[in-house]
Structures are given as structure tokens and as C-alpha cells.
Amino acid sequence: MTDPNKVIINVALFGMTQSGKSSAGNILLGSTDFHSSFAPCSVTTRCSLGRSCHLHSFMRRGGREVTLQVQVLDTPGYPHSRLSKKHVKQEVKEALAQHFGQEGLHLALLVQRADVPFCGQEVTDPVQMIQELLGHAWMNYTAILFTHAEKIEEAGFTEDKYVHEASDTLITLLNSIQHKYIFQYKKGKSLNEQRIKILERIMEFIKKNCYQVLTFK
Numbered sequence: 001m002t003d004p005n006k007v008i009i010n011v012a013l014f015g016m017t018q019s020g021k022s023s024a025g026n027i028l029l030g031s032t033d034f035h036s037s038f039a040p041c042s043v044t045t046r047c048s049l050g051r052s053c054h055l056h057s058f059m060r061r062g063g064r065e066v067t068l069q070v071q072v073l074d075t076p077g078y079p080h081s082r083l084s085k086k087h088v089k090q091e092v093k094e095a096l097a098q099h100f101g102q103e104g105l106h107l108a109l110l111v112q113r114a115d116v117p118f119c120g121q122e123v124t125d126p127v128q129m130i131q132e133l134l135g136h137a138w139m140n141y142t143a144i145l146f147t148h149a150e151k152i153e154e155a156g157f158t159e160d161k162y163v164h165e166a167s168d169t170l171i172t173l174l175n176s177i178q179h180k181y182i183f184q185y186k187k188g189k190s191l192n193e194q195r196i197k198i199l200e201r202i203m204e205f206i207k208k209n210c211y212q213v214l215t216f217k
Contacts, residue, residue, distance in 0.1 A: 006054075006067045009206060010100050010213070012092075014126045015111035017042040017077035020147035024111050024184060025050060025072045027195050028202075034074045042081040047095035048074045059203060070199065073099055078126055085125070093133055097216040104213025106206050108134060108142045114162070114183065115151035118170035127173060134214055141214050143180035143205050144173070145198070150187040159183055180205050 011028065013021040022034035022044055033050035035043060050072045058068035073095060078088045096105065108130050112118060131138045152162045163174065163181070174181060182201045184194060 004062075005064055006069065007059075007061070008069045008071060008103070009106045009202065010071045010073075010103055011202065012073040012096065012100070012105055012108050013075055013111055014092075014108055014130050015077060016079065016122060016126055017081060019077065019111045019113050019116075020184075021077060021111045022074050024109070024145055024147060024198075025074045027184070027191060028052070028070055028072050028198065030192070030195055033072075042077050042083070044074060044076045045080075045083065046076065047091055049095070049099045050074065055199075058199070068199070068203075071099070078129055079122055085129070089129060089132065092129070093216075096133065100213075101216045104215045105134075105141060106209075106211070106213055107202060108138070109145045109202075110142060111145045111147060114146040114149045117167060118173075119167045124169065137214065139176045139178070140209055140212070142177045143182065143202070144177070146181065146183045149183035149185045152183075153185070 013025050015021045020036075022036035025034045026032050026036060029050045029052045031050065031052070034048060052070040052072075055068040055070075057065040059066050075092045075095070076083060076088050078085060080088055083091075110126060110130065112123070116123075130142055134141055149159075152159075157165075163171075166174070182198055184198060186194070
């Protein structure tokens, strides 16, 4: 029987190699489930599911305090230094069906470094993969997580200015996904502060989508 005082959200991470997917996943989980390190090549080669501890009284729903649990699917970066697009796509497709086949996916997070211009074929490859895997409704279930956001602060940009002056490719994508985006800062914020802020934004997106999910066969 479903517990009315508990909400489980399912999130999948997509993005280029070294965009910070696994690190972002660890922040969402409040753990170190996913291996994350700097490397001159792709680190993640297989999909992996992590589950967070229960976040008690995270929010209120229907006048009641609700406990939140997050399930995060980390995926190989694409373009990948060793794996073909066909291999990565099949790996992710099978993992989505295995872990979220019946429960469904609430949100696909496209992880993108804020200090890397969003232009060229490489940055659009992960977007194309999301479109192919999630289908025609992909834009309702996709948001962008900008990592290394402290770099834009150091460059004198506000979040609004950064988005306003973004490339046409990024602006088009943001318009498609109804401007669902989050900035992740590392400097000056504890991991728990980062985590809570990101999860609050994710819950805003999921609520606006009426808690709908995408299921996979």
C-alpha cells in the first residue's frame, strides 16, 4: 500500500563526459554512491541506480508533512571516449526499463557545465539522446542542471544575464523545456545546502507537471 506521507521521485542524469553528472547525482543522494573523478576520458561506462535516505518533513502536501526519497539513475556520458552512441543508448534504454519501467521517470536532468559554451554538435548529442529515449513528450520531463555555476559568478554574470546572453542553441532548448533550469554552486555552500536547493527546484518542476511520469517497456 502506498504511504500517503511519502513521495519517491525518480530522476535520470544525462550529459557530456566530464559535465559533472556523477558528482551531481551524489549531491542529490547526499552520498557517494557514484564514482566521480577528473579524468582525460569518460569515467562512467554503465548505468547505476542510487537511492537516498529519507528526507523527513521535506515538504507539505494536502496539509501533511511529507517525507521525500530520491532515486537517481547515473548514465554514461555522451559523446563517450570509448563507447559508441548505439552502445550508450542501448545501455540507458535497458536501465530506464529496468529501474523506472513501472514506477516511471519524473525528470531527466541534462547536466551541463556553466563554464562551457552550449554550442556545436557535441553539446546537442545528449539532447538528441534524451529525445530518442523519452519520446515526443521529452520536453515536459527535461530540465537542465548547470554545474560549476560559481564560474559565472566569478566572471561577473548573474543567472539571468547568463541565460539572456546564452547561445541561440541553448535559448531554443530552454524555450522547448519551459525554462526549467537549476544552477549548482560549489563555493560558499555546504553539500546539504546545495542538495536542498536543487531538490526544491526539482520538486517545483515535478509539481508543475502534476507528478506525471514517463513509463518504459
